[in-house]
Amino acid sequence: MRITIIGLVLAATAVAVSGCAAPTSNNTPGPAVTASSATEIHDHDEDHGVPAVTWGPSTDAEVKALAADLMLKFARPDVTERAWFDTLQPHMSAEYQESAQYIDPGRIPVREIHSPPALVREQENPMSVMAEFPTNDGLWVMSLHRSGQDEPWLITNIAPKDS
Incomplete structure (x- = not known):
């Protein structure tokens, strides 16, 4: 401009x-x-010569499967803090890792995930998405972001929807 x-x-x-x-x-x-x-x-x-990032026909299914797997790894109150963090750490953004390293999985109130996630995203934004999960503790939201078409989706936040 x-x-x-x-x-x-x-x-x-x-x-x-x-x-x-x-x-x-x-x-x-x-x-x-x-x-x-x-x-x-x-x-x-x-x-700036950066290839366009798109949301393809298979992206919904891929993101839902990844988010469901990560939410199951998140809601494990019976593991140690270290084991919990080590499992999720490769799937977290650097910023989220900073705060997540202090999470005690025993204090996470989610014990049951009732159904696969519903994806919520801005139509024009193929790089960020929120996966909403109905749980025993109400709706929880996992925010995911990728920095490019072939880059991995990383967790940027997981929290109750109303927080």
């Missing part, structure tokens, strides 16, 4: 300044600045 605005400001300034200058006999018109050329610059600036 900045390049588009700067380009338009420079084009407008050039037109204003050229109107004040004395005409010369060998003046040749330069390339015109159009909305499409500004858009092309803008589009190129936005993607």
